[in-house]
Amino acid sequence: MVDFMKHLFLPLLCLILLWNLLACSNSNSESGRLEEKGIDPQSKIILEESKEKGDWESKENWESKENWESKNAQSKTITDTPDLIANSIVIDGVTRTYFVYIPDAFADVEKLPLIIDFHGGSGTAESQYYLSNMQSVADSEGVILVYPQAEVQTGSVWNTLHSSEGNKVSANDFGFIAELITELSLTRDIDDSRVFVSGYSNGAAMAYMxxxxxxxxxxGFVVMSGLFPLESEFPCLITSPTAGLIFNGTADAERPYSGMPGYALSVEDAVEFWASSNGGSTSTTSQITENIERSIYIANDGITEVQLFTILGGGHDWFDFPVNGVEMPFFIWSFLSQFSN
Structure with a gap:
């Protein structure tokens, strides 16, 4: 019996040792691959979506979608590392971080368009990568995606105001984004005429500003569940017609559709501002589903559009419903790709 156990145990022990050696080798190989891409192997952060998309068409489902972003983030699990490249620049003596997604098939192509995508208040650049879900668009259409990070030390909130009064934080975020665009123009030779901004909540306000x-x-810009914090003492410097997609829910308790007196315009006033800034416009409104209205404002140039999507009963969300059968990420790009400055 003892001899039998020896004959059984020794081969099993050898198999276990061989397995551990192979696992270690694969781990080292993976670490090397990550380091070659400039990614710290100790900070692997790809998240796997495990929450099904909501039914944006059914009004009765809106109550369950309140705080959808936070619920969605909690339902994700760590599995691997994305092809996000961490970069940093120094603004006013402060090191600012941003992440870049460059589609592999277009790695050597110059003059690619750029989308700068802002996370919500207290969020992260990485969380916005998964929330807006634009990487498939980047891969198929050749778009560089950038995810800037608000200053973590001040609560990861974007400073959307030029004036000191009413500021949540004092970070020079306008200088940060201006320098970021310049840096990518120099290092990636992006198409300077096709730079777009998008964002969610506080990040949407930053995209507006x-x-x-x-x-x-x-x-052009894309804003989801955000309001326009226009400052009368620091008027916008509109130099050319600007295209925009605006998405707001009428039941958003955090960024009310009616605006926030003393801080931000109502959604309708924000749309009117951009339509007027584009040189006047004609508008049409249609019901694309039972609970979603779309208003299109076409500028006098006959080209530039501002589109408002009003989600009746909609909450504080990054909306992912299809538009005319086109999934939201591809609809966003099909709109933005028409415009340049």
Missing amino acids: IACHLNDRVA
Whole structure:
């Protein structure tokens, strides 16, 4: 019996040792691959979506979608590392971080368009990567995606105001984004005429304000569940018609559709501002589903559009419903890709 156990145990022990050696080899190989891409193997952060998309068409489902972003983030699990490249620049003595996604098939192609995508308040650049889900568009259409990070030390909140009064934080985020665009123009030779901004919540306000104050460098914007914090003492420097997609829910408790007196315009006033800034416009409104209205404002040039999607009963969400059968990420790009400055 003892001899039998020896004959059984020794081969089993050898198999276990061989397995461990192979696992170690694969781990070292993976670490080397990550380091070659400039990614720290100790900070692997790809998240796997495990939550099914919501039924945006059914009004009765809206109550369950309140705080959808936080619920969605909690349902994700760590599995691997994305092809996000961490970069940093120094602004006013502060090191600022941003992540870049460059599609492999277009790695050596110059003059690619750029989308700068802002996370919500207290969020992260990485979480916005998964929330907006634009990487498939980047891979198929050749778009560089950039995810800037708000200053973590001040709560990861974007400073959307030029004035000191009412500021949540004092970070120079306008200088950060201006320098980021310049840096990518030098290092990646992006198409300067096709720089777009997008964002969610506080990040949507930042996208509004970058389009407002860096207008000569932005061809269009996308805002989800955000409001426009226009400052009368620091008017927008609109130099050319600017295209925009605006998505807001009428039941958003955090960024009310009616606006926030003393801080941000109502959604309708924000749309009116951009439509007027584009040189006047004609508008049409249609019901694309039972609970989603789309209003299209076409500028006098006959080209530039601002589109407002009003989600009846919609909450504080990154909306992912299809538009005319086109999934949201590809609809966003099909809109933005029409415009340049």
